[in-house]
Amino acid sequence: MAGPTQRVPLLDINRDNKPHRDEFVEALAAVVDSGRFLFGPDVVELESEIATYCQVDHAVGCASGSDALLLALMALDIQPGDEVIVPSFTFFASVSCITRLGATPVFVDICPDTFNVDPECIADAITPQTRAIIPVHLFGQCAQIDRICQIASEHDIPVIEDAAQAIGAAYHSRPAGSWGLTGCFSFYPTKNLGGMGDGGMLTSGDAAVADRMRLLAGHGMRPRYYHQAVGINSRLDTFQAAVLRIKLRHLSEAIEARAQIASRYMRLLENAGMVGPDQIVLPTEDPAAFHVWNQFGIRVGEQRRDALRTHLAERGIGSEIYYPVPMHRQECFQYLNVDGASLPETERASREILNLPIFPTLTEAEQETVVDAIAAFYRAGAKAAA
Secondary structure (H helix, E strand, O other), X not given: OOOOOOOEOOOOHHHXXXXXXXXXXXXXXXXXXXXXXXXXXXXXXXXXXXXXXOOXXXXXXXXXXXXXXXXXXXXXXXXXXXXXXXXXXXOOHHHHHHHOOOOEEEEEOEOOOOOOEOHHHHHHHOOOOEEEEOOEOHHHOOOOHHHHHXXXXXXXXXXEEEOOOOOOOEEOOEEOOOOOOEEEEEOOXXXXXXXXXXXXXXXXXXXXXXXXXXXXXXXXXXXXXXXXXXXXXXOOOHHHHHHHHHHHHOHXXXXXXXXXXXXXXXXXXXXXXXXXXXXXXXXXXOOOEEOOOOOEEEEEOOXXXXXXXXXXXXXXXXXXOOOOOOHHHOHHHHHHOOOHHHOHHHHHHHHHEEEEOOOOOOOHHHHHHHHHHHHHXXXXXXXXXX
8 A cells, every 4th residue: 555645636637638748739839820719620620529429410619618508508598487407416507507597497406326416306396487407417427318308308398418527428328418409518627528728518419509509609690790699709719629639539548547546446445444334435336327437426424524534635635525515505596595405415415425536647556545544534433432
């Protein structure tokens, strides 16, 4: 096992990017020389490559994953008074896109094993005012998107996949972003396909929807200075596209590295005797899902999560809580008057989840350091209780 003084970061983007540095510099220099900083050929090529990768006909670049979600709802003409079903256990952008349009988020609970939205809770939440459903493929694992799309189809409600953390993931071998009317991806630097700044992408099998999203992303302008709709300014710049095209070529090996790291965590924690309802509950892989491990989230029971995180931090080991405050508890959404008792699994997950370091170049020795520190925490607890 590795020594106890080794520091382990939660993420190391520089280390992950270093093997491709020369490719990045060459590609960025070509963009500089071209002067085509917006609407350059790399943007067009990346859109085509992402569409192929996600097995859809259309992909539309935009400025961020947050904008992707907003544009998807705008393309559906979501209005005040409309309801959009969304999990509360998610990142803010999954919900703010709804309220920015004056619509009402309807929060639903999650499955306790995968942390993904519970399809049956979605079914129970549908009303005559429901205009869209946003399932979130959390931590790199698809929600039960086949069942969700079945429920949505029965009520003629469009599905917008929030796949911000899940590029490369699949359900029943069908890629994330290809199930719903629209898929929304983020290229934030910490994502599995991360850029060197903000960026996003929308996917769709519907040509009219894709064209509408493209129009809205460019101020609703077509042709130039003639505005057909009130859109926003949301463009994927050529620098980001150039970098992302390089990283897309290496995405499969990065995903494989993450899967190996996740598997090793499982084995190390099991071997250390740390797994059990009163200690650690490991992440669950849905057998129908292909998990790309954007995060490795464990449950820590008996209200010991925060103490364990402090213990790790004192030893220079990074960790994070995704998410400590679910969306229905956020101050800005208190006007919705959501009763937390209606979302028991969301409440429990926010108290228990702890995300451990995971990134493609994380070493086995670093993982052993993480597990050693966790084991030491539980040994100390057992000794104190004796």
